[in-house]
Amino acid sequence: MTRTLHLGAILAGVGTTHDDWRDPDLPGDASVDINWYIDAARQAEAAKFDLVFIVDSPYITPDSAPHFLNRLEPLTLLSALAVSTSHIGLVGTLTTSYWEPYNVARQFGSLDTISRGRAGWNVVTTGLEGAARNYGRDQHYDHAERYQRAAEFVSVVQGLWDSYEDGAFPRDKAAGVFLDKSKQHALNHKGRFFSVAGPLALTRSPQGQPVIFQAGDSDAGRDLGALIADATFATPDTFEGAQAYYADLKARAAAKGRDPDKIAVLPGLTVTIADTQEEAERLATEQEADLxxxxxxxxxxxxxxxxxxxxxxxxxxxxxxxxxxxxxxxxxxxxxxxxxxxxxxxxxxxxxxxGRWRGSFIGTAETVADEIERWFVGRAADGFNIHVSKPGAFRQFTEQVVPILQRRGLFRTDYAASTLRGHLGLDVPVNRHSIRLAQVAE
Known part of the structure; x- marks a missing residue:
């Protein structure tokens, strides 16, 4: 299979570090301004990015970074972006520790339907212990238990997404038949953490199910990613560290019987671009001095x-x-x-x-493209999620770096698919009930 570079845009409003909000080109209320998100998503779509990504966390302190202090809820935000764009994938973060599978299945299934198959769920277990007190708990779930719970949670959600086989709704007005009841399936799940009957009152989208993303970097986090993820967002510090993570994740996936080429590794990335290497390094040094x-x-x-x-x-x-x-x-x-x-x-x-955002390429547009290609060819990454808060830097990336990657044949010049699975080269999962019934028929 020919590998294709993937690019995502992390839309982080006024920034996940403490000083990005001071950029003169960035609105002070970007994190709650839907027009800012729409403009950024359309810019990424014009550059043929695979996806936009919305980070989230259910806990803050007075010292949290500006974007964390005042931001829109991901599913609400992505629903607005769904009707403001046509091709780009829409990925949002949602915790398995403090939600219920039925709600998550319904919300992401709805986003997938609204967007006609462009939704993705970034599965997190919540890293901040203070979140527990926002959900009626005195203590955070234990680390190991969080990941066990997450595995079952995702399995339940995916089961609910398969509640209807294709063709379940003939909508035959003449015969008075709206639903083919044989193609509706209750889940009837009873597990360690959840008991969910189903079915979900929603059919599948053109991509079958939303794409699953995951970002855990602990041993348990990597195991979960290898088990459930279609793509991961972990950000190693160095090229060698990224290669080690890449090889480890793919090996774990293969050991679980999965095709490792069907998991895209997409670390986060910031860029500093200038006309010369010296100028880029000077800008980066000045930015550091201001921290x-x-x-x-x-x-x-x-x-x-x-x-x-x-x-x-x-x-x-x-x-x-x-x-x-x-x-x-x-x-x-x-x-x-x-x-x-x-x-x-x-x-x-x-x-x-x-204490700073990890993962930074500094140099001319050509140098940054070289480094992206080195990581891609060297199997340290299958692509990158570009951190978007400073408008000028993102504009430089889309206008200067992306065309270089396209000329080198690394990145698409136009969309060949209309779904997020299509962008990532993933198959549409066959409904589990259709598979079972076909096996019985044989």
Whole structure:
């Protein structure tokens, strides 16, 4: 199978770092301005991107990054984008820890129907322990339990999406037959975490089911991704780290009997582009110089459930966190601790290393295209999710880098499909009841 580069756009309004909102070209209310999202999605669609991606989390603090503090709910937002675009995929984040499968199946199924087969669900288990108190719980689910719950949750949702076989609604007015009852199927699921009868009151879209995305980087997170995901969003720090993640995820998928080529690895990416390499590096250096160390410490604390790192000596070795719960963004937190220990990082160095958005290509448009191609050809990624908050940087990417990738034959020049599965080269899943009945007939 010929591999094709995939591109997504992370629409993050005023930014998931503390300083993006100060960009003079960015509206101060971008995170709640539907027109900003529509314009950004249409720009990505004009560049033939596979998808736009909406991040989400059900917990904030006063120190959270600007976009987290005031933003639209993903499914509502994506429904508006569905009727404002025609081809681009629409992917939203929703937690399996604090929702119910029937609601999620209905909401994403509705988005898939409204968009005519362009919906994708980014499955998360929620990394911030404080979210529990927003949903009537005193404590967050244990890390291992969250992932076990997520696997069952997704299985139930996918079962509900198959409630109707194709052709279940003849709508024969002359005969007075609206539904072929033999093609409606209750789920009758009873498991460890959920009991769901079904059926779901919704037929399947042109792509069969919404596409499943996942971003966990812990051992349990990678196992879940290998089991359920059509694409993953994890963001390793280096090319070598990305290659290791890529190989590990694909190997885990193959061990579970899946085709590893049917899982796209799409790390996040920011870009700094200028006419010369020197100018790009100068811009990147100036952007770093403007960063506030206190805010970097807040970002560093987020994987540790917003642990306050401002209480420690900045120039002492990275602090002992054995007393801090890692029942949150476990994979990320463990990587920070491990790297700090192996490299002997001070807290100050760790804040600069991990308190910023990871994954950045800096240079001319040609240099950035070269680096994207290196990661793609070197099987460190199947594509990238470009972080969109600074309008000028995204415009440079779509107008300067994308045409280079197209000339090299790496990226599409036009859409060949109208569904997200089509963009990603994924098959339409056959309804499980149709398969079972065909097997019985044989």
């Amino acid at each position: 506030d160390l206190d805010k970097l410490l807040v970002q560093l604390g987020r994987p540790f459930n917003y642990h306050d790192f401002r209480q420690y000596d900045l120039d002492a070795p990275f602090p002992d966190l054995s007393h801090v719960s890692l029942n949150g963004y476990k994979g990320h937190a463990e990587r920070i601790i491990r790297t700090a220990r192996e490299e002997g990082l001070t807290l100050r160095a760790a804040a600069w290393r991990f």
